[in-house]
Amino acid sequence: xxxxxxxxxxxxxxxxxxxxxxxxxxxxxxxxxxxxxxxxxxxxxxxxxxxxxxxxxxxxxxxxxxxxxxxxxxxxxxxxxxxxxxxxxxxxxxxxxxxxxxxxxxxxxxxxxxxxxxxxxxxxxxxxxxxxxxxxxxxxxxxxxxxxxxxxxxxxxxxxxxxxxxxxxxxxxxxxxxxxxxxxxxxxxxxxxxxxxxxxxxxxxxxxxxxxxxxxxxxxxxxxxxxxxxxxxxxxxxxxxxxxxxxxxxxxxxxxxxxxxxxxxxxxxxxxxxxxxxxxxxxxxxxxxxxxxxxxxxxxxxxxxxxxxxxxxxxxxxxxxxxxxxxxxxxxxxxxxxxxxxxxxxxxxxxxxxxxxxxxxxxxxxxxxxxxxxxxxxxxxxxxxxxxxxxxxxxxxxxxxxxxxxxxxxxxxxxxxxxxxxxxxxxxxxxxxxxxxxxxxxxxxxxxxxxxxxxxxxxxxxxxxxxxxxxxxxxxxxxxxxxxxxxxxxxxxxxxxxxxxxxxxxxxxxxxxxxxxxxxxxxxxxxxxxxxxxxxxxxxxxxxxxxxxxxxxxxxxxx
Numbered sequence: 001x002x003x004x005x006x007x008x009x010x011x012x013x014x015x016x017x018x019x020x021x022x023x024x025x026x027x028x029x030x031x032x033x034x035x036x037x038x039x040x041x042x043x044x045x046x047x048x049x050x051x052x053x054x055x056x057x058x059x060x061x062x063x064x065x066x067x068x069x070x071x072x073x074x075x076x077x078x079x080x081x082x083x084x085x086x087x088x089x090x091x092x093x094x095x096x097x098x099x100x101x102x103x104x105x106x107x108x109x110x111x112x113x114x115x116x117x118x119x120x121x122x123x124x125x126x127x128x129x130x131x132x133x134x135x136x137x138x139x140x141x142x143x144x145x146x147x148x149x150x151x152x153x154x155x156x157x158x159x160x161x162x163x164x165x166x167x168x169x170x171x172x173x174x175x176x177x178x179x180x181x182x183x184x185x186x187x188x189x190x191x192x193x194x195x196x197x198x199x200x201x202x203x204x205x206x207x208x209x210x211x212x213x214x215x216x217x218x219x220x221x222x223x224x225x226x227x228x229x230x231x232x233x234x235x236x237x238x239x240x241x242x243x244x245x246x247x248x249x250x251x252x253x254x255x256x257x258x259x260x261x262x263x264x265x266x267x268x269x270x271x272x273x274x275x276x277x278x279x280x281x282x283x284x285x286x287x288x289x290x291x292x293x294x295x296x297x298x299x300x301x302x303x304x305x306x307x308x309x310x311x312x313x314x315x316x317x318x319x320x321x322x323x324x325x326x327x328x329x330x331x332x333x334x335x336x337x338x339x340x341x342x343x344x345x346x347x348x349x350x351x352x353x354x355x356x357x358x359x360x361x362x363x364x365x366x367x368x369x370x371x372x373x374x375x376x377x378x379x380x381x382x383x384x385x386x387x388x389x390x391x392x393x394x395x396x397x398x399x400x401x402x403x404x405x406x407x408x409x410x411x412x413x414x415x416x417x418x419x420x421x422x423x424x425x426x427x428x429x430x431x432x433x434x435x436x437x438x439x440x441x442x443x444x445x446x447x448x449x450x451x452x453x454x455x456x457x458x459x460x461x462x463x464x465x466x467x468x469x470x471x472x473x474x475x476x477x478x479x480x481x482x483x484x485x486x487x488x489x490x491x492x493x494x495x496x497x498x499x500x501x502x503x504x505x506x507x508x509x510x511x512x513x514x515x516x517x518x519x520x521x522x523x524x525x526x527x528x529x530x531x532x533x534x535x536x537x538x539x540x541x542x543x544x545x546x547x548x549x550x551x552x553x554x555x556x557x558x559x
Contacts (some may be wrong), residue, residue: 013373017131017380018113023108024384028148028391033398034098037151043084044101044154046075048406050088057324057454060239060530063476063520065456068432069411072456072520074476077247078422079253080240082192083157088533097401105147111139111160117165119182119355123170128372129360132379136356137163139383141390142348149394154194159349163191165201166353174213174310177222180229181544184236191237196341197349203338204321204350239533242417243526250477251496255421258339266327266344282345284322287386288355291379294362305520311361318354321347413435427474427501438472441499450482457519466509470498471518479521481505492516 008015028035053076056065060076067073075081080457086107090100118135121130137143143159146152168183190198211217217223234241248255272284295315324328325347331338363375406413415433421553423429440448440460448469450460458471462483473479475496480502483490492510498504505518 007500013376014117014127014131017135017376018117021135021380022041022106022109024387025138025144025147026106026395029102029105031398032506033103034152035148036397036399037149039153039418040151041413042418043151043153044097044401045414045416046079046081046095047084047087047091047101047408047475049073050081050084051091054088054092056456058456058520060525062478062522063269063473064413066406067417068429068474069436070438070452071432072473072476074247074422074474075417077476078244079154080192080195082240084153084321097403097405105357108156108160109138109147112143115160116353118165119167119495120360122167122179122182123357124361124364126360126364126369128369129357129364130377131376132360132363133353135376135380135383136288136291136359137353139380139387140347140348140352141197142207142352143386143389144390145394149478155197155349157193158190158197161186161193162197162201162350162353164189165205166350166357169208172222173208173215173313178226180225181540184229184233187233188237191233192240196346199341200346200350201220204317204347207320208317220401228522232536232540233511235532235536237533238536239526239530242529243523246523247527251475253342253421254419254423254425257425258342259419260342262331262339262341262344263327264333265342266329266331267325268327271345272322272326281360282343284325285346285352287382288352288359288439291357291359291382294359294366297366298362299366307361307365310359311365314358314361318351318358321351321354322514324389325351329408340488395559413415419434424474424476424496424501426496440472441470443467443469453517453519455519455521457517458514459517462507462511464507464514465512466507468504468506469516471503471505472509473503473518474501475503476520478520478526479503479518480521481516481518483507483511483514484518488514494518501523 002546004012045067046064049066050061050431052065053061053063058065061081062074062076063072064075065072067075084104085404087100087104090103091097095103113134117130117134121127124130132516137159143156146156146159164182166186168180168186171177171179171182187198187201190201215222216226267284271282273286273289292315295311298311325344325443329344331344359379367375399516413432415429417423420429440458440462442448444464448460448465450458450461450471453459456473460469462469471481475494475498479491481494483492493506495504495506503518505516
């Protein structure tokens, strides 16, 4: 207990700034109702589907059972949902929809601040510099926009992992790359939180490594570690990305038919400088740009000074990434490859982080450790002024989300799938929306009664011999069907040829009386990749535990 008290006394300022910053960013969560956002209904629906999927006997959840009025939607196979199990478990423990999401949002905000502080402290070896960056990154306009205006839950999660990626890149370029696990953890987290943020981080890293080709690629030791880190990270996330690729190869989805283009969404200078009132959601943070002017206050140093070189590097990378968000970047050329980024202003997050580190290093070099607390407080005040202005313009809406919002009585909510990217292209969603009924229909247009069971199963009796039935669930690779007659269990052929993309089950003339069970049992690739994923993760954790044990043992011997 005494050690804890001593630690608090020693770090009271860090704790105070952290608590103030976190509470400020989380202040909209204190409303009695729940804030809304562009995609917020979809993300709440994802959480509810994970909860219901777990109750339905799925683990991991592959097909969201309440999507599309219980027809199923494979959001979990395409959109990373690992961290959404946290609010889903809160729901299982009895928390309300609003309460579970608010607690999860608070955890994301805390994660952003803590991750940024620890990573920047690792880079700068200075707690005040780390605090400055943690304050800027947590309170920046784009973070607040993702949380409360856009309702971009995946991108909000990525703010926890971007600092790890930047720390990893810094260690690769300016260090000996002694901590490749930091970079690996950052990319692993992005893989399981937001795929587009992962692509953005990979693009940024690829550009930086090409620019530092000699330092990275031609350095055999560093490059070898980088390749090994990539392989381990891929193995520790194979349970998500390999099944996703399998599904993409199995069918055509609306994902392949872009609903918007990066060229249409690239911003102009008026948005970069925060002057576009009608597009204020997509403006860059004015306060961050103003603080970048501190660079011109740097004291004169000898040519080639390593500290000044690093400061300049962070500013240049940040400004280049900011330039990538604009219409002046050659998006017309890259659009065929990177159009799925959709909105180039998504580069704001990682650009803000690089610029914030540059600002913090500038302060550190200018005042050489003096006025550390005063500078942190000044930065916090500036960011609060800027974000307050944004809060006023954003005019956040709040709603009361009832506990029966996603039930069959309110089935309209179950169709909130944004641009329906992961819906098969042979489906007309309006036909589902206009017809709330779900029926098992034979090739002779007879409706059969059925019951719903575990793992998205549909159970019904069949005795018509040769023919087929359309079962009211959307087909994704992994659906199977069996015919049971006494002790005999006969596998049946399943296709996606059913009405409006339904599962179609084929029968032969021997099937004259028995029970049919149609359910999502998954694929061999899903099961094998999950096993490899778990083994790889266990291996990494075991290696980490052994490394810690070995260092501690070596430390005891040196004493």
